[in-house]
Amino acid sequence: MVRTLLVRGLLLGLLAGLIAGGFAFAFGEPGVDSAIALEEAHAAQEAPGHDHGEEALVGRPGQKAGLFLATGLYGLAVGGIFALVYAGLRGRVGPRSDGGLALAAAGTAFVAVILVPFVKYPANPPAVGDPETINSRTLLYVVTILVGLAATAIAVATARRVTAGPWARWGAAVAAFLVPVIAAWTLLPAVNEVPEGFPATLLWEFRLASLGTQLVFWAAFGALFGWACDRAARRAVTAVSPG
Known part of the structure; x- marks a missing residue:
């Protein structure tokens, strides 16, 4: 089962990565082009007559093509990790349906790993950021990811301890998540x-x-992982049903 989930996560992660790459190409790359143009114009003012275009090891067409490679590889890696985590969560926490668990886990991962660090340290385009501070900025970003993951674990543990009802359980989980994050x-x-x-x-x-x-x-x-899990579950039920 774990092997099946891992292969499913890798393939669907790759597909989702390419879909995200298409979004980034359509909506993100124009902003990158504008930011690079601003950076080059600023550099030209500081050093007139110097051709800054020769400094780029990979041209913009190559970078744009590489965008899909980057998002595809990102999808492969995330999909594989997600599948292993999902295998550990299945039947233990979250919704009972496979598809519901997949959607809940994906939504939780987005909030903990993406949204929590983004609120504190949002992404910046080219020409923004001091190269000398990249290590410290990377470390701070990783710290916020760890905080988001820890807050998620605390929220899940809190929710499992509360038995007063669904509203009390959800309220306690949200509070347990927000306290370390806001801190x-x-x-x-x-x-x-x-x-x-x-x-x-x-x-x-x-x-x-x-x-x-x-x-x-x-x-x-x-959505893709949840659909595939629900489809596999239905096929399993059909296979064992009499007649």
Whole structure:
């Protein structure tokens, strides 16, 4: 069963990654082009006559093609990990139906791994961010992911302990999730390296496209994985039914 789920997760993760890549290509790449143009214009003002286009190891057409490779590989990796986690959760927590569990797990993963760090440290386009701080910014982002995962585990454990009813259970779980998350948002240092004069509209559109790409991936993957699990469950029931 675990092997079947792993193969399913890998294949559907790849498909969802390509779907997300299509969204990123349509809605995110125009913003990247605009940000790169701003960066090159700013560099040209600082060093007139220097051809900054020669510094790029991979041109924009290659980068755009590589976008689908990146999102596909991301989908493969996430799909495999998700399938293993799903195998451990199945029959132990969450909805009883396989499809419902897949959707709930995908939605929870999006909130814990994507939304929690995004709220504190949203994505920035090219020309935004100091290269010298990339290690510290990466570390802070990883910390927020760990906080989101820990908060999810605390929320699940809290929900399993509350027996007063569904509303009390959900309320306790949400509170248990939000307390460590809000504490982390408050205590972790802010990172604001947006240069003065950078277009606010371009920044906002890029961040929305970045978050939207992740939302499309997790929605597509959760729906596909859930559909495949429900379909497999129905086939299993049909196979063992008499007649």
